Amino acid sequence: MKTQIQNCTLQLVQGDLTNQKIDAIVNAANSSLAGGGGVDGAIHRAGGPSIMEETDARYPDGCETGNAVISSAGNLPCKFVIHTVGPVWQGGIRREPELLKSAYHNSLQLAVDHQCESVAFPAISAGVYGYPMDLAAAHALMSVAEFLREHEAPKLVRFVLFDSGAYGAFSHALENVAKIVQKW
Incomplete structure (x- = not known):
């Protein structure tokens, strides 16, 4: 499923983020950039230890919620990994929507700053x-x-959703x- 915005494509697929042949993939990281489970763990397993070594050296203080940092992609089939920290849901009363939107915005800005024409998100x-x-x-989609x-960039933004439930929610x-x- 996809839609056009300006001369860009916003696309949804179901699959594995670590297999995307795209300029940059986005990692749903924790604030210490220490690796973990879920998407973060899968990216570090597939990309190898060089990603963690680079983030440790370049970002010793980690990354604050809503912000993003960038690294090379190790053994992944993309050029970059953009690490962003989304908010922990606390009922929507601790600025979670604002912080989540900021995580997406800052990730896209890093992609544009590094001349990425395509980026994939979880x-x-x-x-x-x-x-x-x-x-x-x-x-996320808004x-x-x-x-x-x-910005009319990147040219392709792909959401790679792991299961049918996530794909259904994003499709809707x-x-x-x-x-x-x-209407724009």
Whole structure:
């Protein structure tokens, strides 16, 4: 499923983020950039130890929630890994929507700054961080759509969703975002 925003494509696929042949993939990292489970663990396993060595050296203080940093991709089939920290869901009362949108925006800005024409995202914060999938999808897709509208880059933004439940939630949200985009 996909939609056009300006001259950019916003696309959804179900699959494995670590297999994407794309300029940059986004890691749903923790604030210490220490590796972990879920998407983060899969990226570090597939990419090898050089990613962790680089982030340890370049970002010894880690990364704050809502921000993003970039590294090389180790053994992954992409050029870069953008590490972003999404918020832990606490009922929506601790600026979670704002922080999640910031994580997407800052990741896209790093991709543009490093001349990436394509970037792939997971569903940031929607796993162990507990952000409700439907809200995560709506906030993520709207944030990306607004960025593409303003910057007309990257040319391709792909959400790679691990299972059918996540894909369904993002598909529903993309239908709603596409209606908004048509009015722009």
